[in-house]
Amino acid sequence: MSVFWILVILVGLAIVGFALGRRRAIGSAGGDPKTLHSRPNYYGVGVALAALIPSLALLAIWLFVQPLYIDAQVATQIADAAIPEGSTRGLMMGDIERLAAGFDQLESRGLMTPEEIAALGPDDDIRGRLGEVGLALGSNVSAETLDAARTFRSLSATGGILMTVAVLLAGAAGFAINLARVHHSKRARNQVESVILALLLAAACIAILTTAGIVLSMLFESINFFRQYPITEFFFGLQWAPNFRGNSDLGIIPLLWGTLYISLIALLVAVPIGLFSAIYLSEYAGRRMRAIAKPLIEVLAGIPTIVYGLFALLVVGPMLRDYFAQPLGLGNSGSSVMTAGLVMGIMLIPFVSSLSDDIISAVPQSMRDGSLGLGATKAETIRQVVVPAALPGIVGAILLAASRAIGETMIVVLGAGAAARLSLNPFEAMTTVTVKIVSQLTGDTNFASPETLVAFALGLTLFVITLGLNVFALFIVRRYREQYD
Amino acid sequence: MTAIPDTPSRPSSILEADARTRKRNAAEKRFRMYGLGAIFVGLTALVLLLTSILMQGLPAFQQSYVTLEVPLLEDTLDPSGERNIDDIAGVISFGYNGLIEQAVEDAIETQGIEIEGLDDPAEIVSNQAAAQVRRFVLANPERIGTSETFRFLTTSRVDQYYKGQVTMASAERDSQISPQQLQLAEALAEAGLLEQSFNWNFVTQPDASDQRPEAAGLGVAILGSAYMMLIVLCLALPIGVAASIYLEEFAPTNRITDIIEVNISNLAAVPSIVFGILGLAIFINFAGLPQSAPIVGGLVLTLMTLPTIIISTRASLKSVPPSIRDAALGVGASKMQAVFHHVLPLAGPGILTGTIIGLAQALGETAPLLLIGMVAFVTEYPDAPPEGFFDPATALPVQVYNWTQRADPAFAERASGAIIVLLVFLAIMNITAILLRRRFERRW
Amino acid sequence: MKDVRADERDTTMNDVKIETKGVQVYYGENHAIKDVSLAIKDKTVTAFIGPSGCGKSTFLRCLNRMNDTIDIARIEGEISIDGEDIYDPRVDPVQLRAKVGMVFQKPNPFPKSIFDNVAYGPKIHGLASNKAELDEIVETSLRRAAIWDEVKDRLQAPGTGLSGGQQQRLCIARAVATSPEVLLMDEPCSALDPIATAQVEELISELRTRYSVVIVTHSMQQAARVSQKTAFFHLGDMVEYGETDDIFTNPQDPRTEKYITGRIG
Known part of the structure; x- marks a missing residue:
């Protein structure tokens, strides 16, 4: 049955x-x-x-x-x-x-x-x-x-x-x-209620099970991988050249470099734009402007990353190639660190701006009054009092954004390219940890070969990095909130 | 005590701004402009993103069709003449190609079209045409021997010609179309046999192979996404609400509660691809569930959506004032009754809103689905649930990715078109959430 | 303290610093200040008293245009300092506020060092041309706020680490550092304990040798202790304005008398 x-x-x-x-x-x-x-x-x-x-x-x-x-x-x-x-x-x-x-x-x-x-x-x-x-x-x-x-x-x-x-x-x-x-x-009600309470607790524990599942699944396969491939060569190898007949070079450094380079560009785009938007919306904008602009910017956050990826692939990539990379002689690839970084930056704008907005709003009005009462202009007040007071929170928000950028997949799959490379030229195609996880785990996979298992080690590395960033960022933000509560 | 000059150094009148104040006010204005500029850049990016997708994707909803009279020749389709359905089915689609060629040549003749150097005129008709005729013949074997009027898709090259992506010059270099064939298309269009019209098939039909971009549709992907959303809704909503109730109303302040809370906030920030690895390792490799199946996608998305739902549900529960609980407890209700009879219904709209937003997020998620094999080329609709949950299917965002990986440039248009469909679904969900929030928003 | 004030009682010879004529303030629909006219004298402590919600703080915030930061506030009438209308369109509130400093109800030091808190005003207004001058201004201001001896060894420590009374005196030093001519104080002692309150009150009495001080207080005793002139506000009206001693000993208006004897408020 x-x-x-x-x-x-x-x-x-x-x-x-x-x-x-x-x-x-x-x-x-x-x-x-x-x-x-x-x-x-x-x-x-x-x-x-x-x-x-x-x-x-x-x-x-x-x-x-x-x-x-x-x-x-x-x-x-x-x-x-x-x-x-x-x-x-x-x-x-x-x-x-x-x-x-x-x-x-x-x-x-x-x-x-x-x-x-x-x-x-x-x-x-x-x-x-x-x-x-x-x-x-x-x-x-x-x-x-x-x-x-x-x-x-x-x-x-x-x-x-x-x-x-x-x-x-x-x-x-x-x-x-x-x-x-x-x-x-x-006492039927008491019995039923204790059973329900146990069920509620069980539901809450699914979160723990999920984390355990994530860690265990990646850990076991990673250990399998490190049995076949030396751990030092994985973490310090400068070459990424998987070869399905064996003898692959599986060094994570070029992938990490691509990941960090793209994330850096993304943050360079998202942080100033997001922060200034948040400042304008929370300190200057009238109620009407705020009511219109804030939700519009947040629409960017609701757009799936595949859409950004397609935007990178069809619009931004060719544009950068035709108007910047080729005229400047910097390369002729549509997918590049710059393409992925720019588009990812756009994706992160609402993330930075709404987090910063919350944090700036949490700075007590008395701070602003104190500064304005001394004859400071609004800009001076914001730059010298509000932002420094909000700084820990803003740093936390940026770290959260960085963790997003590092873990982002679809934009880099479609915008960054597939070649693992250690280069400084932002118009060159490079690749990231997430891209390689996708490419090693899709298509025909053989779960005994190091070329497939490496994806789990990559995933574990990614998980540890983003988890570290998140825990640290949440810690900072929480400390900051307590300061003004 | 060295004194600050009691007579200040600034001008005594406040009616005139001194140089320093003017400079400071200019800096103020500049700072303001930076802020405005940042918002402008953000909104421009949004507009650019949406318009470029719309411009590229809207043509996918229009398709070129050619109307041809096809002779259903008995000696090709049923050589024995016995109308035995098995014999007729024995003629594979390939055998129908001759009929299509014949039909195109007939059309050229009856319309009196003359084009020099025209080779293979039937190439302007989609490869899909033969299968379409075969399906008709198998359904109506009695029509063999007559001729029937069919409305075929043209090949994507002809279609793209009308959308401006293919030109006579590019056709010169193209192995799949020649300028003469395009002239033929023009001539047929003039005769009213070739036209563009709205393309429902794009939304309803399954995916098609690399050679037939004109026939590729989103049917399986939409169905797959719908199945996964159903699974996410059925699992994530009850589990998420139960977990939130426990944490918000019953959890004692102790180590375990702390661990659960930290866990949930961290899970919310774990990269989605990591959930894909989890799905692959646990649900497929360990539990042995089938690849490419909505059940696995649904489970993975459930785990991803849970933190979102828990966080928003807890916020809604928290916003119900304690006085409500006190009132219920005061008339002798148990804590469980107070929560389920009073707090939960009051928090309901907030929970629903959060759930819809969580579902919208899950609907757009791509990366984890790639790892659990939902990129597969699926041309058959999955069965009805629950069996259908285990059939191979794709999902909307993954279909977009899939099409970007195809060689034929006509797929780019279809990928953008698929995005439009996806965005329409997302817009509907988000607007529903906003309306719900407006309608039921309660201030205490 | 009482005898000190006795010989300073004569304020008539000081000239008028701030003059208001028919000031009306609206918060949206709410008519918060109704037709207030009064003249505030230089080198004098003027106290605004009245039950809470009577509009005394609102009125105080009009004097350096702090109400500008509230969108729904609307002000009518005329307020002039040294004969110049502060609501004249040519007036830059930034310059005005440098001239009319303000101390707030809750001590609000910036999350910076003690030194930077005091140096903030001089820096933005460009009052010091070099580090030595800035150091001097900071020291003088801290001395004037009677807190120098307590903080001179830890100027780089965060201002938020001080006790409540110290924080408030730091805020006074911060306001003094921009060398204002008028100091507005909005219930400066309401968040402080009695000892800190006494210190701040003493400081206020000293400050009047240099500045015109306007203080809002809910404590009649405080008004009696520190001020020379007192204005009594009730439900947005200024009911009575005169010498502090007269107000407390011989109120003209029955509402003032009721308030002073504790029957309203």
């Missing part, structure tokens, strides 16, 4: 449980709900939750553990000798799983009967039959693989049946036990 139908049955069980629990509660109170400890609905919800939560938890765990268990079982079945030259146990497991999935497809589409599949031998045209359902196998099927795939299927089938039975039993048990305990003096 598919997971979908198990879910449907469980939900049905819960609804029935709600109705029965409610009725039983009223019944035990002699038809007068007022003598119940809790409102009748709480008894119903209690039964429904008892039917759902244990069974769903069991289902989740089962779905997680079963593939691991079956993999381990099947893997022990393959003798070391059966692994062909140049292959690994992992690759064979992949083949076996694909084969099993193919058989499932053939059977469910009615192209083969279970008997026909059982009769298949290694000499039959299994690859051809699988081709009918759009499944391409890398190599011919050996007897071991076929056997393993059969074991895999039978284990999966048994597992599926066991799971269905176990989960439905759990649901029914929860249902029955809770229903039996419904009694007019039961």
Whole structure:
């Protein structure tokens, strides 16, 4: 039975449980709900939750553990000798799983009967039959693989049946036990509320799980990578030249250089424009101007980065190439550090301006009064009192913007180019950490080769850098806010 | 005590500005201009961005069509003459090319068009045409032997000629079109057989291969994006609201709460591509979910959107004054009842607004989807949910990226057109959010 | 202190520094100041008293055009300093404010060093041509604000690190440093403890030898202690203006009497 139908049955069980629990509660109170400890609905919800939560938890765990268990079982079945030259146990497991999935497809589409599949031998045209359902196998099927795939299927089938039975039993048990305990003096509301509180806490913990998932997934693959590629060469190598036949140079320095160079240009564009916009809007602009200009600038923040990327690719890149790079003899590439930097700068303007705006507004009016009262002009007040007072916050905002710039992907994918280069010429194409993560992980990937695994090490580096910047920036901003609270 | 001169050094009259004051006022004016200039630059960038996308993308909604009379010859389509549908289906699209050629030549003849040096006149018709005729024939086998009027897409080169991207001079150097073929198109247009019209197919049809940019559409991408938004909505909203309620209303001030809070604010700033790596490693490699499937995209986007929703939901919960909670507790409600019966409904509009804005962000997100394989070339619509969540699909922003990577320049126009569709969706969502906020804004 | 003031009581011979005629102030729809005319004398401490919300602070802020910074404030009537209309379109408020300094209710030192706080005004107005002169101005101002001895060893320490009373005296030093002719003080002691208040009050009495001081206060005792002339405001009207002693001992208007005896306010 598919997971979908198990879910449907469980939900049905819960609804029935709600109705029965409610009725039983009223019944035990002699038809007068007022003598119940809790409102009748709480008894119903209690039964429904008892039917759902244990069974769903069991289902989740089962779905997680079963593939691991079956993999381990099947893997022990393959003798070391059966692994062909140049292959690994992992690759064979992949083949076996694909084969099993193919058989499932053939059977469910009615192209083969279970008997026909059982009769298949290694000499039959299994690859051809699988081709009918759009499944391409890398190599011919050996007897071991076929056997393993059969074991895999039978284990999966048994597992599926066991799971269905176990989960439905759990649901029914929860249902029955809770229903039996419904009694007019039961503190149903308190029980239901503590279950709900636990669910709320669980939801809050998803944030932690996500972070853990991010760190662990990247860490394990990075460790795999560093087993195959020396860590010092990764962090200090000046060459980035992946080669899918092996012997790649995978030094991160050229990528970091491109990332930082582009981010620097982006900040040089975004910080003055964003800061001055924020100053004008918060200190000079009338209510009308503020009401129009502020949301318009913030529209820039709502535009997806792919749009900026396309803008870089189709408009800014060719323009810079035709009017600056080529006449100045600085290169003839549309994608360049300058293209990506400029466009990214535009993207960051609203980010810098709205953060700075908040921070400047937090400077107490008494500061401005003090300065104006001494006969300072508005500009002097802003430059010498307001901005210095807001400086820590503004620095925090700039750091947050920098972290955005470093982690930005689509603008650099479309605007910066793909060549890893250590150069000072801003009109030359360079590449960034994020671009290389995309290029190493899209297309045909082999999760055993260092050329693919390097993407995880790049991702981990990126994560650590941006996390550091964020934590530091948030710390500064928070300290600053406390100063004026 | 050395005294400050009791008679100040500045002019005694305040009616005249001295030189220094004038200079300071000039500096003031300059400073003001910098600010105004910065806003001007920002707004110019916005206008430039939007107009360039509009200019490049609007033509994608117009397409050139040619109307031709195609003879459905029996000896080509059904040599046996038995109208056996399997036999007819045995003739692949390639077999229909001759019919198209015939149709174009017929049109040239009946219109009396004469162009010197015209080779392969049928090249002005899209490669899609043969498949279109075949579909018709398979649906209406009884029409074999008659001739039928079809409205075909022209090739993108002819289409681009009418949009000004292809010229006679560029056609000279082009292997896919010749100036003579363009003249033929002009002649057909004069005869009223070739025209431009609004192109719904761009929004509804699936993607097409590199050779047929004129037929490429956004149907699968829009559907894929819609599926993912549905998943994000169904997961991120309840989880986000639950987490916010816990943190805002129930969380004790302790280490764990601190860790969760710091975690959420950091997650909000993690680069989106890192979520893509997470999706690839956990959902695809570890959990074994299919690549290119909306379910994986939806899950990844859910995790990305959660912090946004949590932050805005907490703000809305916080804006409900404590007196409301006190009032509910005062009449004997439990804390849980106070929150679910009073605080949550009052915070509802704010939560909804935040959710819509979070969804809009997720809709435009591209980078993580690249890593989980949504760049694939998908020409079949995914099934209806829930099975469809596991079918391969693409997403709007990824389709844009995909088209920028194609060689044929006609795809640039389509990428910009796709952006327009994306921006229209985003505008609708954001305007809804703004209207909701206006409508339900409550000041305490 | 009382006897010191006794021989300084005679203020009639000082000339008029600020004169206002029929001043009206509107905050949007709200008529905050109604037709106030009065003459403020030089080298005198003038106190504005009255219940909160009576408009005394608003009126004070008109005297150096600080109300300009509030969009919805509108001022009618005439205010002149040394016979020059300060709302004349030719007047630059920047120059005016250098001449009419202001000390605020809450001490508001800039988040800079003590030295930079005091040097700020002279720097922007170009009062010192070199570092030595600037040092001198800073020292003199701090001495005049009676805080020099407390801060002379830590001039580079942040001004925000001082105690409340010290901060307020620093703010007074900051205002004095631009060598103003008039000092406006908006409830300068309301955020201070009694000891700091006494110090600031003493300082105000000293300042009047050089400046015309206008002080807004909600404390009648303070007005009696530091001022020579007192104006009583009530609901936007200036009810009574005269010698401080007369106001407190022999009020002409029943509203003044009620306020002084604690029946309104």
